[in-house]
Amino acid sequence: MKDNNIKILAIDDAEENLEELAAAVQEALPGALFYSASGGEAGLELARAKDPDVILLDIMMPRVDGFETCRRLKAEERLRDIPVIFMTSAKPDGAICREAFESGGDAFLTKPLEICELAVQARAMMKIRAASLKQRAENARLQEMVDQRTHELGLQLTALRQSEEQLRQAQKLEIAGALAGGIAHDFNNMLSAILTYSDLLIKALPEGDTRRADAREIHNTGLRGAALTRQLLAFSRKQVLQPKVLDIGAVIGGMRGMLATLLGESIRLTVVARGGAALVKADQGYLEQVIMNLCVNARDAMPRGGKLTLEASVLRMDTEYRHRHGTLLPGAYVMLAVTDNGCGMSPAVQARIFEPFFTTKPRDKGTGLGLPTVDGIVRQSGGSIVVYSEEGRGSVFKVFFPLAADKAAAALTPPARQYAAARGTVLVVDDDVQVKSLASRTLTEDGLTVVEASSAExxxxxxxxxxEPIDLLLTDMVLPGMTGIELSDRLKPLFPGLRVIYMSGYTDQTVLENGMLAPEKFFLQKPFTLDLLTQKTREALSRPPR
Incomplete structure (x- = not known):
């Protein structure tokens, strides 16, 4: 370091001494920057402000002497590496030397100062400081590497311990999810055809015709197939969600009558709310399905009756929490807890409860998809499930959702509104010929003008x-070469005010991130019925163009 880059701070209570030091420093270290303070406390403030390279410190000062000043300097992380040279008028004895070095001093200069000695000492201290800083930086770098590697090894060991237990379930979910995603699109298109054709048959056959009951049975079978498909898509996390901010307490309140009927008179239902508004961002229909599936599971665990408690509360996780089925990171959460005093579960059963098709119930009582469906919905909504259970004592399912910051939307679903027939032109886009044909036929019979296309191109x-204008786009989300959302974005500049209804039987990351669709958008879940298609189209056309 050149002399004109050196910063020297002198601390002495005698003004004449500081003047002499200033002159001595300029002679010994030409170009050096010189700062002075007339007391220990002022010196500390100046050291923090100027970050000097060397401090010349008088020992004998009032209020705060040199030793205490040095101790305070060395106590601060940013100042402790600055070399301190004590100045004394007499040759220091053993006691002074001991206290000087114990307080953190690095060297002595005897007054009056010798110019040559000052220059040598200052430059030596500068070299010592540079080496110390370099060594400290290297030690910090090495320690950081050690800490990071230790942390990584700890995480790896934890992950390895958990992986054996989770591997089988993850593999099954992956296989089942890939299968569900692979077949759901075509399967839902076929179910849409079954439901719509059966609707047409029912409407065409007169009351009293025995074939009408046959057609209705076909329709009901199609509905059961659609429910099964939705369960498959739910646990594989490929269904389309339309999340909005909801208060779980209000959702439970809206379901209370239905849950009481579902549970029966032998089970006492208690609802508890703690910690303020339990706001989550979730799809209301699927959130209700989570609550209902957990309540049904609890009911089946209490065949002779018992007590079921639903709790919605707000809490904070201060540290990361790893559990059997996932990890909860620090943060604010809404907890939905479903507690029963039923038969409970063994550890072996608990390890498999979220596996698709695993069930302890008789073959005609359960499909093994109820809890996997809950797990899939919760995970796709950004949540996690923790399970506690003890044989003979009962079970607790705790569902954690991230706490939402926005205001809650209305939790209660309004009664289904019947919309009057509308007029306009609808563009139907679907690569499945049957779905496209049936949708076009249904909408034409409802008085609309229909234009068909088999692809986005x-x-x-x-x-x-x-x-001529297009008033409404009815499009499948999954199209060859382009998604339905991309198609609507291309068409809106051509037809300002174009309304859009998206259809889908499943989704993936190429269509929607995490399967999330804005709640204000119109969405038609495949498979759909003739009446649902008609009403959804009328509803969309009844809205003013945007």
Missing amino acids: EALRICELRK
Whole structure:
């Protein structure tokens, strides 16, 4: 370091001494920056402000002497590496030397100062400080590497201990999810055809015709197939969610009558709310399914009756919590707890409860999809489930959702509204011929003008050449080469005010991130019935263009 870069701080209570020191420093270290303070406390403040390279410190000072000043300097992380040279008028004896070095001093200079000695000492201290800082930085780097590697090894060991237990379930979920995603699109299209054709048959056959009951049985079978498909998609986390901010307490309140009927008179239902509004961002229909599935599971664990408690509370996790089925990171959460005093579960059963198709119930009493469905919905909604159970004492399912910051939307679902027939032109886009044909037939019979396309590219070609307006786009989300959302974004500039209804039987990351669709958008879950398609279309056309 060159002399004109050196910063020297002198601390002495005698003004004449500081003047002499200033002159001596300029002679010994030409170009050096010199700062002075007339007491220990002022010196500490100046050291914090100027970050000097060397401090010249008088021992004998009033109020705060040199030893105490040095101790305070060395106590501060940012100042402790600055070399301190004590100045004394007499040759220091053993006691002074001992106290000086115990307080953190590095060297002595005897007054009056010798210019040559001052220069040598200052430069020596500078070299010592540079080496000390370099060594400290290297030690910190090495310690950081050691700490990081130790932390990584700890995480790896924890993960290895958990992986054996989770591997089988993860593999089953992956296989089942891939299977569900692979077949759901085509399967739901076939179910849509079954439901719609059976609807057409029911409407075409007169009351009293025996074939009408057959058609209704076909329709009901299609509905059961649709429910099974939704369960498959739920546990594989491929269903489309339309989340909004909800108060779980209000959702439970809206379900209380239905839950009481579901549980029966032999089970006493208690609802508890703690910690303020339990706000979560979730799809209300699927949140209600989570609550209902957990309550049904609890009911089945209490065949002779018992007590079921639903608790919604707000809490904070201060540290990371790893459990059998996942990890909860620090943060604010809403906890939905479902507690029963039923038969409980063994550890072996607890390890498998979220496996698809695993059930302890008789074959005709359960599919083994109830709890996997709950797990899939909760995970897709950003939550996690912790399970506690003891044989003969009961079970607690604690569902943790991240606490939402926004205001809650209305939790109660309004009664289904019947919309009057509308007029307009609808563009139907679906690569499945049956779904496209049935949708077009249904909408035409409802008085609408229908334009068909089998792909996004075909729809774009039709619209670019078309002079008449398109009022509504009814499109599948999963199309060859382009998603339904991308298609609607391309068409809206051509037809300002275009309304859009998205159809889907499943989704993946290429269509929607985490399967989330904004709640204000119109969505039609495949498979759908003729009446649902008609009402959803009328509803969309009844809204003013945006």
